[in-house]
Amino acid sequence: MSTPHPHRVPRISVVGSGRVGRAAASALRAAGYEVAGPVGRGAPVAPAEVILLAVPDRAIAEVAAAVRSDGALVGHTSGATTLAEAGVDFGLHPLRAFTGGEGADAFRGVGCAVAGTSPEALAVAADLARAVGGEPFEITDAQRAGYHAAASIASNFAVTLEAAAERMAEASGLPADFRRHLVPLVRGTVENWAEHGPRAALTGPIVRGDEATVARQREAVAAHAPELLALFDELCDRTRALARTEESPV
Numbered sequence: 001m002s003t004p005h006p007h008r009v010p011r012i013s014v015v016g017s018g019r020v021g022r023a024a025a026s027a028l029r030a031a032g033y034e035v036a037g038p039v040g041r042g043a044p045v046a047p048a049e050v051i052l053l054a055v056p057d058r059a060i061a062e063v064a065a066a067v068r069s070d071g072a073l074v075g076h077t078s079g080a081t082t083l084a085e086a087g088v089d090f091g092l093h094p095l096r097a098f099t100g101g102e103g104a105d106a107f108r109g110v111g112c113a114v115a116g117t118s119p120e121a122l123a124v125a126a127d128l129a130r131a132v133g134g135e136p137f138e139i140t141d142a143q144r145a146g147y148h149a150a151a152s153i154a155s156n157f158a159v160t161l162e163a164a165a166e167r168m169a170e171a172s173g174l175p176a177d178f179r180r181h182l183v184p185l186v187r188g189t190v191e192n193w194a195e196h197g198p199r200a201a202l203t204g205p206i207v208r209g210d211e212a213t214v215a216r217q218r219e220a221v222a223a224h225a226p227e228l229l230a231l232f233d234e235l236c237d238r239t240r241a242l243a244r245t246e247e248s249p250v
């Protein structure tokens with residue numbers, strides 16, 4: 001997989017040999033870049049025009065200061081960390097979860113939040129994202145916390161919600177492996193949301209205005225998994241608000 005580069009191709013050093021560092025080095029290499037690393041803690045960092053830090057957020061500022069050399073552009077792969085607090089020139093945050101086993105195609109089709117302290121730094125981040133098959137979009141330091149919250153709601157909280165569904169099923173006496181019956185439901189819902197948007201994807205008693213059924217559900221939650229009641233009530237309120245939004249044309 002070799003992608004034509006619109007600008008001169010820089011040499012890249014990747015620092016941090018964890019989940020993202022290994023995937024980034026392998027994807028950049030496959031895209032035709034000359035890549036050194038990824039190097040782990042304490043290992044020498046090869047001189048390069050671009051130094052990409054894939055270290056834990058709390059270590060970025062210290063590592064950035066340590067690796068900075070004349071002329072090198074230093075960037076991080078963090079979603080939450082501003083360029084200002086990290087003291088880096090660019091950011092390239094792939095909007096996906098890495099678990100460690102990803103290959104060179106890990107960035108293909110993935111949205112990548114890019115940022116730069118200069119047009120040159122921003123262009124480098126966008127070039128790297130495109131070269132590995134990602135889709136760059138720009139974010140500012142001021143947008144980062146909100147951007148990262150959106151990502152957490154979409155991904156982390158979705159897992160929390162599915163865990164709550166499993167808990168409710170278990171508390172109601174359904175089989176221990178009930179997750180396998182929830183999975184097709186959830187996949188279908190995500191596909192509908194992706195294709196048609198939230199209002200059209202919304203099904204169930206609330207959007208049908210069937211408050212009697214909602215009340216029976218609430219009684220079951222209160223009886224069998226009362227620790228979920230506050231979450232249930234809040235989600236009912238948010239779902240009623242979504243149901244009231246403009247009818248989807250779909």
Ligand SMILES: NC(=O)c1ccc[n+]([C@@H]2O[C@H](COP(=O)([O-])OP(=O)(O)OC[C@H]3O[C@@H](n4cnc5c(N)ncnc54)[C@H](OP(=O)(O)O)[C@@H]3O)[C@@H](O)[C@H]2O)c1
Nearest residue numbers: 016017018019020040041054055056057059077078097098
């Ligand atoms: N994982 C994801 O899903 C994901 C997705 C998008 C963005 N990110 C971002 O990518 C960055 C890296 O995350 P990750 O998940 O790849 O973390 P990770 O798997 O924990 O890997 C971090 C690596 O950095 C190394 N490290 C720590 N301090 C270092 C130092 N001073 N010098 C060199 N290496 C050092 C660690 O080594 P030790 O093991 O010796 O500590 C570890 O190998 C973070 O900014 C994170 O927010 C992660």
